[in-house]
Amino acid sequence: MNRTELSALKAWFADYCRSFYSSDAGEQRNISLKELHTRNVCDNITAIARDELLNEDRQVLAEVVALFHDVGRFPQYRQYKTFKDSESTNHAALSARVLLESNVLAGFPKDEREIIVQSVRLHNVFAVPGKISPEVELFLKLVRDADKLDIWRVFIEYYALPEEERASAVGLGFPDLPFCSEEVLACLDSGRMVNLAMLKTMNDFKLLQLSWVFDLNFAASFRLLEERDYVGGIAATLPMNGRIEALARRLRRHVEERVASHDAFKRSAREYRS
Numbered sequence: 607m608n609r610t611e612l613s614a615l616k617a618w619f620a621d622y623c624r625s626f627y628s629s630d631a632g633e634q635r636n637i638s639l640k641e642l643h644t645r646n647v648c649d650n651i652t653a654i655a656r657d658e659l660l661n662e663d664r665q666v667l668a669e670v671v672a673l674f675h676d677v678g679r680f681p682q683y684r685q686y687k688t689f690k691d692s693e694s695t696n697h698a699a700l701s702a703r704v705l706l707e708s709n710v711l712a713g714f715p716k717d718e719r720e721i722i723v724q725s726v727r728l729h730n731v732f733a734v735p736g737k738i739s740p741e742v743e744l745f746l747k748l749v750r751d752a753d754k755l756d757i758w759r760v761f762i763e764y765y766a767l768p769e770e771e772r773a774s775a776v777g778l779g780f781p782d783l784p785f786c787s788e789e790v791l792a793c794l795d796s797g798r799m800v801n802l803a804m805l806k807t808m809n810d811f812k813l814l815q816l817s818w819v820f821d822l823n824f825a826a827s828f829r830l831l832e833e834r835d836y837v838g839g840i841a842a843t844l845p846m847n848g849r850i851e852a853l854a855r856r857l858r859r860h861v862e863e864r865v866a867s868h869d870a871f872k873r874s875a876r877e878y879r880s
């Protein structure tokens with residue numbers, strides 16, 4: 607796949623998004639949010655793919671996966687007026703269906719189509735499944751990192767806005783109560799990812815987002831996370847107390863350590879080659 611073909615797919619995506627535009631300002635905010643999210647996930651995945659020294663073809667393929675990863679969000683929102691999968695439909699499976707039913711990938715080789723559709727279909731699973739090809743695994747990990755990096759941005763911007771200006775579907779409808787669930791905090795304390803099924807409050811949802819630092823795959827993802835200080839940004843919206851402060855410090859340290867260990871690995875690989 608080349609850059610000209612990528613441009614054609616971007617034009618298709620822009621038209622597709624436009625077909626879901628709404629005259630209702632509140633609904634349009636939710637649609638625009640996903641369109642902007644897609645653009646940023648494309649930028650993030652390109653930054654990571656370049657840092658991983660993927661060749662031009664693979665960089666383009668990675669960007670196509672990012673371009674289409676949330677294409678199902680638009681029909682999901684039109685039908686159900688929510689982005690909450692548990693109350694509507696699995697948006698990643700719907701994204702894969704949109705790709706297959708629209709035939710937008712019809713002109714591309716079968717192996718590329720499979721990588722795109724599989725990576726899109728699996729981008730939201732709790733953990734990367736064991737039984738997938740190394741190719742799908744690579745692109746799936748790329749899109750999962752690129753996606754998380756922008757979801758952190760979306761939430762930090764969302765929390766900073768006055769309620770009436772927020773895109774209503776972002777918060778997924780969790781009640782904004784002033785506490786965090788013990789089960790969710792314990793999960794983070796032990797360095798594990800929080801499961802969506804555990805959440806009771808909006809603060810739990812923020813903690814789930816923080817737990818994604820345990821599920822990043824690439825050096826550039828940790829560097830971007832550190833540069834943009836998303837851990838600090840999300841933590842600042844939680845009720846501040848000793849436990850949350852200690853948690854934020856620990857998560858920041860985890861990110862710093864991962865950046866340092868990736869840098870050390872790169873240095874030794876360079877020395878080995880020279």
Ligand SMILES: [Fe+2]
Binds near residue numbers: 675676697729
């Ligand atoms: Fe998604």
